[in-house]
Amino acid sequence: GAVVSQHPSWVICKSGTSVKIECRSLDFQATTMFWYRQFPKQSLMLMATSNEGSKATYEQGVEKDKFLINHASLTLSTLTVTSAHPEDSSFYICSARDLSGSEQFFGPGTRLTVL
Amino acid sequence: AQSVSQHNHHVILSEAASLELGCNYSYGGTVNLFWYVQYPGQHLQLLLKYFSGDPLVKGIKGFEAEFIKSKFSFNLRKPSVQWSDTAEYFCAAGTSYGKLTFGQGTILTVHP
Numbered sequence: 174g175a176v177v178s179q180h181p182s183w184v185i186c187k188s189g190t191s192v193k194i195e196c197r198s199l200d201f202q203a204t205t206m207f208w209y210r211q212f213p214k215q216s217l218m219l220m221a222t223s224n225e226g227s228k229a230t231y232e233q234g235v236e237k238d239k240f241l242i243n244h245a246s247l248t249l250s251t252l253t254v255t256s257a258h259p260e261d262s263s264f265y266i267c268s269a270r271d272l273s274g275s276e277q278f279f280g281p282g283t284r285l286t287v288l
Numbered sequence: 289a290q291s292v293s294q295h296n297h298h299v300i301l302s303e304a305a306s307l308e309l310g311c312n313y314s315y316g317g318t319v320n321l322f323w324y325v326q327y328p329g330q331h332l333q334l335l336l337k338y339f340s341g342d343p344l345v346k347g348i349k350g351f352e353a354e355f356i357k358s359k360f361s362f363n364l365r366k367p368s369v370q371w372s373d374t375a376e377y378f379c380a381a382g383t384s385y386g387k388l389t390f391g392q393g394t395i396l397t398v399h400p
Contacts, residue, residue: 216390279332
């Protein structure tokens with residue numbers, strides 16, 4: 174089956190630094206990838222839709238300058254949390270939709286802890 | 289605004305018991321409905337989906353769900369659960385395979 178990977182699986186950083194999270198579709202091409210955020214004991218909240226070769230579409234309330242998304246190829250999307258603060262600590266999950274648009278596959282998530 | 293609500297946060301059952309997890313949605317226009325499962329330490333996996341047609345949908349591992357439009361519900365069922373069904377279950381609503389709105393999740397614990 175289709176596999177989506179995320180790197181790193183967990184990261185700890187100091188407040189004020191930037192962190193980049195990669196989302197890769199390993200055995201299929203994805204024109205669209207989605208970035209979600211999950212707080213403890215809460216649901217997944219969609220942050221943005223990442224489209225290959227174009228600007229990402231952000232959900233209401235998500236700061237585009239803080240959460241930079243780049244989707245430079247059909248197999249890779251990156252999320253950069255700029256000037257991270259403790260309140261950005263969360264579990265970030267990506268998903269990728271294949272070219273046929275028939276299904277969405279989820280990555281294993283990245284645990285970000287900002288000290 | 290779209291929303292998905294799951295009735296129970298944590299359900300505890302013994303093996304062979306029947307399962308029903310509630311899910312209600314509020315969505316404008318045509319909606320597609322999904323149930324995902326997340327086993328401990330693993331990523332989200334699709335259990336089943338409803339786009340149109342027969343409102344009773346069968347998924348993997350013996351799960352099924354029924355779409356009741358009049359009740360805005362999409363409850364997940366399994367006649368006899370197994371210990372291996374212990375996981376967190378998420379109901380989601382969206383348009384095709386685009387943006388999804390997730391419910392809060394239900395943790396299912398099955399005792400052997």
